[in-house]
Amino acid sequence: MTATDDRGAQRVARGDDRLTPFNRAGVLNAADVHVARRVAALSGAPVDDDVLLATALAVRAVRTGSTCVELDSIAEIAPVVADAEPLQWPDPTALRDAVASSHLVLGCPSGPLRPLALADSDDGPLLYLRKYFRQEQSIRTILDARAAGRPEVDAQILAAALDTAFGDGDTGGYDRQRAAAALAATSWTTVLAGGPGTGKTYTVARILAVMEALFDGDLRIGLCAPTGRAAAQLQTAIGEYRREHQTLRSEPAAVTVHRLLGSRPDGTFLRGSANRLPFDVVVVDETSMLPVTMMCRLLESLRSDTRLILVGDPHQLVSVEAGAVLADLVDRDPSTGASAELPQAFADVTDLPTADFDVAEQASLARGVITLRRGHRYGDRIGEIAEAVNTGDADRVLELIGHGPDTTHPVRLIDLDDADAVRGEAVGWAGALRSAALAGDARAAVTALRGHRVLCAHRDGPYGVGGWSRTVTGWITDDLGGPPAGVGWYAGEPLLVTANDRAQGVYNGDSGVVIVDPEGDGTSLAAVFERGHEIKKLHPSQLADAVPVYAMTIHRSQGSQFATVTVVLPPPDAELLTRELLYTAITRAEREVTIIGTPDALRAAVARRVARASGLRTNLVEVGPR
Numbered sequence: 001m002t003a004t005d006d007r008g009a010q011r012v013a014r015g016d017d018r019l020t021p022f023n024r025a026g027v028l029n030a031a032d033v034h035v036a037r038r039v040a041a042l043s044g045a046p047v048d049d050d051v052l053l054a055t056a057l058a059v060r061a062v063r064t065g066s067t068c069v070e071l072d073s074i075a076e077i078a079p080v081v082a083d084a085e086p087l088q089w090p091d092p093t094a095l096r097d098a099v100a101s102s103h104l105v106l107g108c109p110s111g112p113l114r115p116l117a118l119a120d121s122d123d124g125p126l127l128y129l130r131k132y133f134r135q136e137q138s139i140r141t142i143l144d145a146r147a148a149g150r151p152e153v154d155a156q157i158l159a160a161a162l163d164t165a166f167g168d169g170d171t172g173g174y175d176r177q178r179a180a181a182a183l184a185a186t187s188w189t190t191v192l193a194g195g196p197g198t199g200k201t202y203t204v205a206r207i208l209a210v211m212e213a214l215f216d217g218d219l220r221i222g223l224c225a226p227t228g229r230a231a232a233q234l235q236t237a238i239g240e241y242r243r244e245h246q247t248l249r250s251e252p253a254a255v256t257v258h259r260l261l262g263s264r265p266d267g268t269f270l271r272g273s274a275n276r277l278p279f280d281v282v283v284v285d286e287t288s289m290l291p292v293t294m295m296c297r298l299l300e301s302l303r304s305d306t307r308l309i310l311v312g313d314p315h316q317l318v319s320v321e322a323g324a325v326l327a328d329l330v331d332r333d334p335s336t337g338a339s340a341e342l343p344q345a346f347a348d349v350t351d352l353p354t355a356d357f358d359v360a361e362q363a364s365l366a367r368g369v370i371t372l373r374r375g376h377r378y379g380d381r382i383g384e385i386a387e388a389v390n391t392g393d394a395d396r397v398l399e400l401i402g403h404g405p406d407t408t409h410p411v412r413l414i415d416l417d418d419a420d421a422v423r424g425e426a427v428g429w430a431g432a433l434r435s436a437a438l439a440g441d442a443r444a445a446v447t448a449l450r451g452h453r454v455l456c457a458h459r460d461g462p463y464g465v466g467g468w469s470r471t472v473t474g475w476i477t478d479d480l481g482g483p484p485a486g487v488g489w490y491a492g493e494p495l496l497v498t499a500n501d502r503a504q505g506v507y508n509g510d511s512g513v514v515i516v517d518p519e520g521d522g523t524s525l526a527a528v529f530e531r532g533h534e535i536k537k538l539h540p541s542q543l544a545d546a547v548p549v550y551a552m553t554i555h556r557s558q559g560s561q562f563a564t565v566t567v568v569l570p571p572p573d574a575e576l577l578t579r580e581l582l583y584t585a586i587t588r589a590e591r592e593v594t595i596i597g598t599p600d601a602l603r604a605a606v607a608r609r610v611a612r613a614s615g616l617r618t619n620l621v622e623v624g625p626r
């Protein structure tokens with residue numbers, strides 16, 4: 001039985017044990033407590049109080065996106081609450097030893113149950129729910145085995161293919177995109193990292209062309225992404241490259257990772273170690289959003305002679321489920337796994353100027369990780385600020401941005417009381433949308449749609465999407481007049497798709513706009529969506545799940561780009577306010593960003609990282625019987 005207390009945490013009404021004060025303090029929620037008690041009960045023998053607490057913390061870890069709990073830092077988990085009774089945390093060393101000798105780790109009297117796994121690592125002891133330990137181990141083992149060998153590649157064919165694909169290269173410095181393609185061609189696993197607009201998709205298209213040359217035109221390609229929308233975007237970009245450059249024999253279809261693996265309604269998958277994917281190369285876009293469970297399934301389904309290219313931005317918001325595998329692979333301690341040398345064929349076709357690749361980066365390259373650095377989309381100032389956010393330098397962020405509503409700086413910070421300063425921009429955006437929509441000009445309408453967006457951390461509350469949507473629609477109604485009374489969709493209304501609809505080819509997170517149908521009778525409406533250089537047109541009634549969008553969450557905005565954005569920051573103590581959130585929000589803009597918030601909120605965002613414990617970055621050894 002549970003109840004919700006005034007701090008929003010679910011309190012367990014029944015039972016009083018070691019978990020109760022942690023539940024009252026909001027560290028553990030009801031599910032953490034119930035699962036830990038159930039696991040202890042099923043074990044068939046008494047469980048030490050502190051081990052029960054550790055079990056609940058391992059459940060909590062997965063709920064909050066980690067794969068394990070770092071036992072040495074458990075006392076840092078508790079939110080600091082003034083005047084509250086301090087929580088009695090166990091001593092970490094004693095706790096490790098108690099867990100190590102517990103039957104939850106060693107084996108239970110009631111049967112072969114070993115629900116927990118404990119490992120000693122460079123980050124101290126890590127406690128896992130065993131399922132996640134197994135998945136990490138599987139990822140580690142497969143990646144290490146793949147890193148131990150290299151595909152055989154003819155350096156001459158590779159050099160010629162790189163020259164064809166990249167021509168004179170990325171003008172303005174060393175061509176990392178070409179180096180990335182050389183690395184992908186000469187490694188079984190490549191991580192292609194980089195911020196928005198650094199040309200990851202541009203590079204992937206060329207990597208495929210290079211690979212096709214290596215395979216003499218007979219290349220089987222698997223393209224996928226964690227979400228339907230990201231997959232559709234990847235497919236559009238590759239398709240356009242193929243048409244423009246008359247390359248790639250057939251157009252590869254991009255699908256979600258679930259679909260690629262043949263997900264079945266009962267939660268199982270067609271693909272696995274006994275039925276592997278039939279591809280020569282598999283590309284995963286937006287890998288930062290891929291949880292550990294899916295990464296494990298994907299790796300287990302790959303043949304050892306399939307090249308895998310993981311593409312993404314490790315600084316962006318991570319998957320909602322447990323794991324931050326892309327960031328883990330980019331940050332992996334160089335001493336972990338198989339010791340790697342750069343492949344000979346790569347060295348044969350690529351110069352690595354030490355001015356561009358320091359020792360640490362050369363070590364990353366040997367592990368198949370390359371980061372693109374030159375932004376091709378947004379202004380230098382936004383890039384510089386994003387970089388300062390990533391390095392945690394709040395002083396530099398505050399120094400680089402403009403302060404107050406009157407500044408013309410491309411990135412400015414204004415107070416909530418001055419929020420009217422963004423009114424002109426929001427109304428201008430709505431005006432441009434309306435005129436293009438009424439003229440039935442689909443291209444102008446989708447371009448206008450990308451002109452501006454208000455982004456919020458939360459869905460609800462004074463800093464959330466709900467409140468800000470009302471504010472923006474209020475401004476628009478006052479300045480431009482309201483929508484026609486008594487109609488559903490109207491011309492000029494921006495909309496957001498909220499569920500995947502493969503039949504119609506629209507996906508959760510797609511933004512479109514309602515226009516007067518240029519092929520209609522002048523009164524009928526159409527909803528239009530941008531697909532690269534093409535436009536997708538639907539009748540509004542074909543959209544089962546879509547809502548008007550005048551503001552959206554930063555989470556939803558991942559993968560989208562707007563000319564200007566307004567970012568509404570919550571107060572400094574909001575848990576959601578993190579470095580990754582701020583980085584993702586700022587880098588949605590091509591030209592200008594207005595941040596509504598205080599310097600303190602900005603500092604808090606830069607300081608707070610999405611903390612995801614995982615054993616993938618470090619060396620570790622399991623404790624107890626295998």
Ligand SMILES: Nc1ncnc2c1ncn2[C@@H]1O[C@H](COP(=O)(O)OP(=O)(O)OP(=O)(O)O)[C@@H](O)[C@H]1O
Pocket residue numbers: 169170171177194195196197198199200201202203313376377559
């Ligand atoms: N070397 C280059 N020369 C010219 N244009 C480039 C180059 N690299 C990338 N671009 C252009 O920059 C823009 C952004 O590239 P791309 O979409 O590939 O970046 P991205 O890293 O995939 O971004 P996101 O993560 O936001 O999807 C595109 O218009 C692309 O054509």
